[in-house]
Amino acid sequence: MINAHIHIFNYHFIPEDFLKVRLDGILGSKADFFLRLLSSKAGRKLLKILGAQRLFPKVTRYAEFLNVGLFETQDQLLQHIDKSYQGLNTSYVLLTLNMDYMSDQGLKGGPKIETQLAEIMDIKRRLGNKVYPFLSIDPRHLGGAELDAWIKQKWATGYFSGFKIYPALGFYPFDERLKPMWEFANANKLPVTTHCTRFGVNYIGSGVWNLIGTRPLSVNPDPVYMQPIYERIQRYRNYQGPARKDIQGNAWACNLFSHPSNYEPILVKYPDIKLCLAHFGGAEEVLAETLFKGKTEDEVKMLDNGVGNAAAYISWFELIKIMMAKYPNCWTDISYTLENTKTFPRLSAVMKSPIADRVLFGTDFFMELQDKDESTVLRNFLNAPDFSATEKLQLYEVNTHRFV
Secondary structure, eight states: OEEEEEOOOOGGGSOHHHHHHHHHHHHGGGHHHHHHHHTSHHHHHHHHHHHHHTOOTTTHHHHHHHHHHTOSSHHHHHHHHHGGGTTSOOEEEEEOOOOTTSSTTTTTTSOOHHHHHHHHHHHHHHHGGGEEEEEEOOTTTOOHHHHHHHHHHHHTTTOOOEEEEOGGGTOOTTBGGGHHHHHHHHHTTOEEEEEEESSSOOOOSSOHHHHHOSSOOBSSOOHHHHHHHHHHHHHHHHOOSTTHHHHHSHHHHTHHHHOGGGGHHHHHHOTTOEEEEEEEEOHHHHHTOOOSSTTHHHHHHHHHHTOSSGGGOOOHHHHHHHHHHHOTTEEEEOTTGGGOGGGHHHHHHHTTSTTGGGEEOOOOBTGGGGTSOHHHHHHHHHTOTTSOHHHHHIIIIIHHHHHO
16 A cells, blocks of 8 residues: 655645644644644643543644654654554655645755755655655755755655655646656656645745736747636736635635646646546635635635636546646545545545546645544545445555555
């Protein structure tokens, strides 16, 4: 078995203001208290006790999520997840994540990505094919010739198996500065996993609309693929409707970076990559449930697809299926989406379609701990009658081995 989507970075690699924004939204007035706990070793120990004792039911799940992120080393996180897979002979795709540029304070104390990678390389050196590390790339870290040299230096170690990008942190996947990564992946037929859902982590700094731009430069400037993207950006910029305040905020604006259509110019130009649009758009899009509160939902749907009414909206789940049918180098995974068992019938239907050979099993540990623990997610999947034994094997064994 291969779990094709997990993270084992810990609090050492996360900007402090990210935690502040995240905790404010979840814990409200208790956020400052939790931040004070996080700032000291004794406080972190107390937080673990609070989570274990389930003293605050409203925040217990998030406390448990923080508890795992408070492990001192990435190796400890890997050992933690592996306990859920005892007897299953499981390997893991380790998706590193460069969070140094996601906020105004991201580089406070110096860049953290090299330390994160050094720990990951040590784990790979010791564990071999138990793990498949993917190298996180952000064009604000390095681009052009510098990125090309950095990639080749990392690859020469023999420790990396693919690339990871997370556009919602503040860049487009087609950014011309990423050309060395796409060319290297294409030349070597490598996998690239990218975040592709409306929800999750996003850029939280003050300059989001400067990063969005108007006509961002692309590795593939073909107007057939880029013009619809530019028009979407302009629709968001021109929008003056009732949900303007929400849509102008970072969480919604960062959808412009993550939209599935952003990958069409890449899939066309680089036919030999294996590009995984992770999460299959997200459980909400799979289920066609309400995405946002109030009028924001209809407004975003119309802005996204440029349609006159929300009923004509095509969900990210449907878009990814269309793209997978069109491009044989387009893949997806069901990480985090798998946490919601209501998605199983629709995911099962995909496993009976022609694109079933490019769907991957993954859980998004430890991010999914915000909703369910790893053992529960795994058990629900393995015991689900929605998937046949053959389909389960294809998801976690056959397809994942072909991908990495």
